[in-house]
Amino acid sequence: MPTQMELARRGQVTEEMKVIAQKEGVDPVFLRDKVASGKAVIFRNLTRSNITRFTAIGEGLSTKVNVNIGASTDRYNVEEEMEKVKIANEYGADTIMDLTDGGDIDYMRRQVITNAVMPVGTVPIYQVYYEMVARRKYVIDFTEDDVFRVIEKQFKDGVDYVTVHTGVTLELAKRIPKVKRLAGVVSRGGTVMAAWSLYNEKENPLYSNFDYLMELAKEYDVTLSLGDALRPGGTADAHDELHVGELMVNSRLAKRCVEKGVQVMIEGPGHMPLDQIEMDVRLEKELSGGVPYYVLGILVTDIAAGYDHIAGAIGGAIAASAGADMLCYLTPAEHLSLPTPEQVKDGLIAFKIAAHAGDMVKLGERAREIDNKMSKARGTLDWKTMFSLTLDPGRAKSIYRQYKSIEAGSCTMCGDLCVYLVLPRAIKNKSSNVSQDK
Template identity: 75%
Template sequence: MTQITEAKSGNVTEEMKIVAKEENEDPNKIRDRIAKGKIVILKNKIRSLEKYTGVGEGLITKVNVNIGASTDHYNIEEEMEKIEIANKFGADSLMDLTDGGDIDYIRKLVLQRAKMPVGTVPIYQLYYEMVTKRKYVIDFTEDDFFNVIEKHFKDGVDFVTLHTGVTLDLAKKAAEMKRTAGIVSRGGTILAAWEIYNEKENPLYANFDYLLELAKEYDVTLSLGDALRPGGIDDAHDELHVGELIVNSRLARKAIENGIQVMIEGPGHMPLDQIEMDIKLEKQLSGGVPYYVLGILPTDIAAGYDHIAGAIGGAIAAMNGADMLCYLTPAEHLSLPNPEQVKEGLIAFKIAAHAGDIIKVGEKVKNKDTEMSKARSRLNWKRMFDLTFDQDNAIKIYSQYKNFAGGSCTMCGDLCVYLVLPRALNKKKYDKDKKTRS
């Protein structure tokens, strides 16, 4: 039984109860939305979790962190440090994107150390295995691909990105079209190259029923990848972008009918005024399947600060119904991120998700903002620090010109608004009492 088949039978699973408690939601509502494919719980049947993550309608916006070594920089200790950062600062899911070295070993370490659900992109390992066998990527067989996917499932991966929607027809169009940024998905590029060279349909699309059988055995959530996402704002909502979304929406509905949990991945780069429309389009086409977006990046020129640009787009996406944001770091488009950049990206996107949720789910999250406002008005620094996303950094900044927690901050000093008026009122009361006594 999967979460969906349990839900369709009217059962509330233990996982549903846990998510309902964390979200302060009715377990029956969680069950009903899972039955319709509007919520997923990211959990492989064989894996134990410390942190459960529900993604979808009526739930707070989740944030995913990407880690993983590359062929240019393979440092296991650094990747483990990134996991500790994700654990500490509240990532809701974590994707291991390792594409070089001992991929199996790193994946198993990630699954051991991450408290939250873990996702992967199996085609990265398929590509690397072809390279180590002195083959080119166009030489893999369909069996090669599905063997790697099944290996990830058996290891305990909770969700996988699979580029099901880049059909042979769309791959040929992509090769012919004059897109500004071309195809920016690594997995999408690999599949498009394989399809065009071999004149064969995407094996994930052609064998989707078999993929569903594999996923059902482990209740792995399929994250239908956006292989043809816009990699520049000029390409947003072109024929490739929308065409792939239509294909993935159709496949997502088929997965739900067969009891398989599924998400759809989204852009990418997109002007701010198209974000709301994009979210509504995905929801309309798919029937409300959870939408997992990268960024969204509303400008292409923020290199070094893409975590800020992406958080701007991410907040708007969350506000309009995006269900999970894949973070960006300051290293996006430039480098593999170091641990500090992972932290910066995660916190930026936690803020973006929260800002969007103030509109999307309201009082479920807004009470923290009210508590912070009250703490500020009372100059209650301990409470303020407790409510921040990064307490250590807040204390460090507060203390940079001051060595005790009390009174005003050093920005306003003696002119603090929460000191001036109370002093005036206290003085007036004192003067009045003194006059009365005399």
């Protein structure tokens, strides 16, 4: 069965392209051409039929937001994770990643795929790692066959994209101890692959067998997300030789994917000072030839524990405005704990705001139209419209009514001094007096 990219290169506009183009406000042919060139991807495993929220990322499209969920070795609760899926469905997540790394990983993944309305992503190396632990073997005592067996199993289950740590080559892994970093290597999957290569003195199998990985991805039309195993885990580590070296490797691999007709994107940092974010996005686009960029955060400070969703949203907005294509949300629990369902919601809303703020720069009037509607509604105290346009109507209504019993007139911040009441009354009274004088 042909993939989205293959169909695009044949000049066909798929049903998914039509639905996405209408939602984006672009010509379906525009989207088709972006997919054909590799500058946009459509997440859709050929075996999966229950997606109702089709998602594309890439050049000329709105910035998307991914929600991470998943149980850990410390806490495995299926019902709790499905509540997070429900929140992601309700509040407009564009994709969702199941990062479960303990317990019955297969069951959790299949439940997420069944219940999510949007594309689902995974990180297969987590399952490879946990299977070694469960078998009481050394955690990096897996084989290349173990890696690809898990990857294909997840493809067959219907995952739409996977993070694969292809860029941490044996050469780069050997450089890790020699590069002075404050935060070290913070990617779980990247650490596993680097440790495997160093321990076995062999090349990363995801890199050495990249052609086979592409064949598998193309068979199911799974998008490869080339992971940032060596991303900076602290702002001081941004753009060191490990970070940039891995980006260069992944950019070369991404170009191979585009040549072979495999949908691909590249993952980015991480932690980074504000003034480096725009340059980072431009660097990825230049090195990769415009392949979509999926950034994690970006966290602009390392001291916001408990509020990392805010620190990340600040960086995410800047990255989106510079051309990043998808933001991976952070929650208030980042660096501290597995998030609760409520913290998942807080992170998603924060990053939806960040994505839209970036789009107001990146896409201009296409993105600003809804803001203009909100401004008009505020100017006329049209609360019904204001609530309908916000990202969390329930929360907005609750706050509005915390000191007021009805949704009418001014809010309780200004009361009778509301600017939308005082000035119109003065103008009305002035006009009335002038009329009477005449």
